[in-house]
Amino acid sequence: MVSPTISTENLTRRFGDLVAVEDVNLRVAPGQFFGFLGPNGAGKSTTIKMLTGLLAPTAGRIQILGLDLASKMVEVKRQIGVVPEGMALFGRLTGSEYLNFVGRMYGLDRETAAKRTAELLDFMQLTDQPKALVTDYSHGMQKKLALAAAVIHGPRVLFLDEPFEGVDAIAAGTLKTMLQRMIARGATVFLTSHVLEIVERLCTHVGIIHRGRLVAQGSLEELRAGVEARSAGLPGAVTGASPGEKLTLEQIFLLIVGGSRSDGQELSWLG
């Protein structure tokens, strides 16, 4: 049996009285494109922060590439790439200065860092404003730069928190191409996203977190089978699918987290 690239045991995080993440047991195998889904405030970002060492867990264990994150933090960080929620950019550097800086922080020598910087800027189509500061980049350009920084050292595992948020179709296409290439070369990608269509198209495996608890985990087919088994006999109006039609990820997600909104709610003053 292949040991998982990412595994957690009873991962828990509390903020005072609020339990943001509770007893999460994740298993992500090598080479998987893993989508981590959940409604707003479910605990996605908190989990990804704990997996990347940005936040300390209150309880539980994390292993990345077979290494214990708490005791081997630097070794783990050397082999992972991260695009966190705030993108972790330094606004008053130019794009090339930033990538150069990140490369050297990951231990690349000066020449290699410069060479990879040039290649990444070219691949991400960030070369037409070489002297612009990162703070003057558009949101999409910043996202592309953050992703370029996360991969400059050739990580074996990539953690991405909402990589497609605020990104146009062209930029999203570039990001998807890069991620698929990484997967093809054996890397593991763990991403959170609200855009379920993208997750459905890209990810081989999915985990769904709801109110801090991992409520589903597996391949898309496994999740679909599980949900269909549970909702057998229910009318199509409840599942949202026509008879004989496969459930989409969005339908699976809504059935698992039980998302509903009263149509009776009205904001009359909106006109």
Add this chain to the structure above:
Amino acid sequence: MQGNGLSLAPHARQQLAAVAELRWRIFANSLRTFRGRLELASHIFVGLAFVAGGLGGAVGLGGAAWFVVSQRNEEWLGSLLWPVFLFWQLFPLMATAFTQNVESSNLLRFPLSYRSYFLIRLAYGSLDPATAVASLWLLGIDIGIGVARPAVFPWATIVLLTFALVNLVLARMLFAWLERWLAQRRTRELMGILFFLFILSFQLIGPLIAVYEHRSIPETRILGQELSSAQRPLPPGLAAAAIAGAVQSQPGSQIVTAGLLPFLLLGCYGIVFLWLLNFRLRAEYRGENLSESVGRKALIGLPAVRPGWNLPGLPGPVVAVFEKELRYLSRSGPMLFTLIVPLFMLAVFRSSGKNEGLFAHAPQLTFPLGAAYSLLLLTNLSYNNFGADGNGTQFFFASPVRFGQIMLGKNLAHTAVFGIEVLLVWLGTCLLYRPPSIGVTLATLAGILFVLPIDLAAGNLFSIYSPSRIEAGVFGRQRASLTTVLASFAIRGALFGGSAVMLWLSRGYRKSWMELLIFLLPAAFAIVAYVFALNRVDGMALRHRENLMSSLGRRQ
């Protein structure tokens, strides 16, 4: 839309009340944390210190005003108003640690009328410590005049109130224009050239004074009279003339008419400053963008990327952080401005009197005091290491680099900046005063060897425990937390005191090896303490990572 309860022209008063309430809520919410309560305590402490300074100054200046007016020497009133004027305008620039500016983008996203925006920007200025202290001083002068000549009191009050308004508007106007000029590289360079020309112009003071120094007393008096007439058309001179005119008028005559012309001219200054401030704020209100974006250009093939810096003997990540820090600093006009203030102060003190000005009695102190002042001005950098990094701080926690190395890179960058500053102060001392003796130079450098490592170690700790996000590119928003500022002053006080004791001890020994030992032993201890603290930074940073990232990730 009216039917929906939305007024098409929101009332300015409502908006001002909403902004005031917002500030109050932010303040009240900040008290939920220990850091917030500590910050409040620091504000109260600093507030009390400023009130004490304000009241003390008010009593002193009030007494002086009473004496001057009752002795019928009204022409000396100008010499009381000039310090108030200079303090009001220079203190916010000199002590950026106590100055904070409003972020206009926070206000402009609301449907704010220009009038409301203007008033809010002006109101922020009236909460400045310099405004509060200088207003107390003016009140003291007013009371002093009133006690000496009760009949003049109403007129003096009107004049001094106008003078205060002129100062307030001028200070806001200078701040707004400095912010504008420092925002872009070209205007920043122009300002730099003007500043150095200004510094060089002080070179003329020495020869000028030397010419008059050996002349007979009447000629020196002529110089005094020339200076007196030169200051008369300026705001403090006009305010003084307006009051003096009323004081000198014959009893029974209209006292106001005598001082009316200078008073009107003072008002004209106010209008001009107001117009200049309005000019600047209107540009901001219209959504002026001062970013230095450059045009797009099509590129064929891979872009040419220069490898990062190389400092032999230092690990790559340390050099990378060092390079990043210096690049950041070179792009922050306000920070660069802060760093040249010591030279400015040397020039100002040089012009304050004969020979070495304020340093006439202890010329050898110029260099060590200049170096100490340079260290104080580094507070916003070295005691809030991650302030300018904002969300970038997350990267440091995600990267496989020990925090000790990150801190070392930052400390080396700040040491380099401080080294350049000390060199500039030394050159400034040589040019404006006289070259410091070798003994004083060596003692100062040895003192730095003792003070700097401990100061940097303390700065690293405060950077982790009490971080505060700053906007490096905007004037007046580079301040560390007030608690940190106060703590840094206390630490520096102890360190400077220790250095003074060392200096005193070394003077007592006649043997040079003993002097060397007295300086170098504490320096060696300080370096060991720095290394010890640096080795413990990793654990501390990890324990405080959430506070660091949340404090630096959000805008204030």
